[in-house]
Amino acid sequence: VEINPNSSASGFGGLFAKGKSPSGKSLKTIDEAVGVYLNKYPKKTDRSRSSNADWGMPTQDLDKAKYKVAKDKQMGKVFSDVDESNLKATYQELAKVYGEDVAFQMVKDQPLILAASRANFQPSLEAFIVNFGDEEARAMIARNPGLLFVKPSDAESSEDLTMKMSYIVAATRPFGPVLLYGLLLLVCEPAIEAVSGLPIRQTLFGF
Secondary structure, three states, X not given: OOOOOOOOOOOOHHHOOOOOOOOOOOOOOHHHHHHXXXXXXXXXXXXXXXXXXXXXXXXXXXXXXXXXXXOOOEOOOOOOOOOHXXXXXXXXXXXXXXXXXXXXXXXXXXXXXXXXXXXXXXHHHHXXXXXXXXXXXHHHHHHOHHHHHOOXXXXXXXXXXXXXXXXXXXXXXXXXXXXXXXXXXXXXXXXXHHHHOOOHHHHHHOO
């Protein structure tokens, strides 16, 4: 996969609305975007705890103190359990900041972003813009929507590696996570070897 780190918008430049998506206006893709999310992350709060979930589990520790065992038959919420009104509100904010076309594509690429804190979208983008410029920052986030989870304080300290990783994420997306993790291993290999002392490259590749 050939990655060009010098390209700025990488095909996204003409799509950015720079926050001009009018609030209060019904978005054409809002129901479809929420549907993409719910199809990927259906609500799990209605799941019942299995009747044999506690089989084989110890009931007390070595000091004879009894462990607390869950009595509630209903399982609790998980991170992806977001009600539909919040999903819509987050998508509206996303479209307001990045434009509807880009927002919808980002949801298709990484649906979980609708569980991110929408209050961080604008301030985090502004922090990225300080480091990379307007179009470049927007294109970077469009390539790697996972950056929407980054807090403004962390976005302020972002470096060139953040930009380069966005190209890697975008280029490997059609091939699934296996290729991405493999490339990440190669990128991080020197640091891992230095910390662990294990000859990863020699062990895996023989050189």
